[in-house]
Amino acid sequence: MLASGPLRAFLTLLSVVVAALPAGAQSTDSVFPFKVHEKKLANGLNIVVVPTDYPDIVALQIPVRVGARNEVEPGRSGFAHFFEHMMFRGTDRFPAEKYNDVMKEAGADSNAYTTADFTNYHTTFSKADLETVLMVEADRFANLKYEVAPFQTEARAVLGEYNKNYANPINKLLEVQRDHAFKRHTYKHTTMGFIADIERMPEMYDYSRTFFDRFYRPERTTLIIGGDVDPQNVFALVEKHWGSWKRGGHTSEIAVEPPPTGAIYHHIPWSSPTPTWVTVGFRGPAASDEKPDMAAMNLISGLAFGQSSPLYRQLVIEGQKVDQLFAYFPDSRDPYLLTVMARVKRKEDAWAVRTAIQETFRKLRDERLPADRVTAVKSRLRYSFANDLDNSESIVEALVPYVALYDDWSA
Incomplete structure (x- = not known):
């Protein structure tokens, strides 16, 4: 769903992230500089x-x-x-x-x-x-x-x-x-x-x-x-x-998941007082030897839902509706979910928060991402990855x- 339009437009920009580990075995210029x-x-x-x-x-x-x-x-x-x-x-x-x-x-x-x-x-x-x-x-x-x-x-x-x-x-x-x-x-x-x-x-x-x-x-x-x-x-x-x-x-015959047919909404009541959480999940890509879509989705997670994103500024900093906002997208062998999670301060704002998250997904689909932000997040991902390789x-x-x-x- 998210692999259309703007995503494909910047996949070439992302190729250095996708190639980082394989190239790391061969080049000291890579983010993984070990033979x-x-x-x-x-x-x-x-x-x-x-x-x-x-x-x-x-x-x-x-x-x-x-x-x-x-x-x-x-x-x-x-x-x-x-x-x-x-x-x-x-x-x-x-x-x-x-x-x-x-x-x-x-x-x-x-x-x-x-x-x-x-x-x-x-x-x-x-x-x-x-x-x-x-x-x-x-x-x-x-x-x-x-x-x-x-x-x-x-x-x-x-x-x-x-x-x-x-x-x-x-x-x-x-x-x-x-x-x-x-x-x-x-x-x-x-x-x-x-x-x-x-x-x-x-x-x-x-x-x-x-x-x-x-x-x-x-x-x-x-x-x-x-x-x-x-x-x-x-x-x-x-x-x-x-x-x-x-x-x-x-060998295991893994059932192929059919394409989704529409949105699914589910509410989970809780028997004791608990913070209100809103999650919005979209089907994401799978790990692939040929396509860098999973790496692209990881980049999107930072761009659209990280602490420097417009949505974070809207919901957490300025709107004060949410005190936690992040995206969760584990690498997976088959298509899994990109999930955005938000902890809402007032349960009455849950629907508005959900709408804001969905609007962000719509913009990702329909609008081109700013090249300077893509470059900045890509650099941050590379630095963070390399910085962790300390033992x-x-x-x-x-x-x-x-x-x-x-x-x-x-x-």
Whole structure:
């Protein structure tokens, strides 16, 4: 919807933003000025190595291409997020307690998160423990083991997490928005899953094993390793410890979302006093190796809804109708939503705020954006991105969404 007229007119201006990461592996003029070394093992595992000048520290990110998007079977949502928890349950060789001891001795800080499109495991540790960490991580990705009792314990913990998260009205609002915005695509449910599925999860031990067997496979996984490392040494160590991991072959048929047929309005009443929030969402573009539309939409978010935008000045500074205004547009493998969120001071102004946001979208469609503002926001995005690359962990973390979402990310 927003890719017409003015958007296409300035896509060429944006190309430097889109090209930044791929070119960064080759050019010191890029916003990503680090050499990237890549290798793919025979089993399909991808390896990305980024040497940095930060001594003695290594950062490891392991994005796996499984998220809520892959949960296509009715009644079985939430398992991608569930395994974010279960992956710390241990193996025969390294039970949970031993795994934790090994990582603690390495000074490792390990965690994970789940998105609609991928699950990412990350840790930072000392250079001396590189082989140990690669060995332990290889074991848990290939040989995760858990029995019925700990599975059910974790499933009940996930239900508690859901109840806590969605007692927050903003989280509930975004959950309802997704449910109404998508009819067929699995973006309809959040990464936690539908509540009815979470409640039944303790009964689905056998299916959990099937889910793990399908999706935790080398061809879906990338190791991104950065820091005080030698690429050839890293490649050899990964081959040694990860090369025997068996390739899978499962594919998910993701339903194609039909084009929207009109506006959808939904009001969420709340049982206790809470600030009034207004959200307006439009279908956005997907990650694409050929089209820079997603990068263009990120630029639009800053131009139209950032703190220097006319709308922010109208609603927050001058009109005093809103005290928070921002756009939310996560990178996604399939078309998702560009959502504008506004916290309204007086609930009576909610409709006027909604109208002002929609009018801004109309102007984006019908009017050309000022070139000087486009240039300024583009420069700010480049500076902000480059400024965050101040340690090995942030450097490899910056690559995660590109590796996880794009088939030809380094082209």
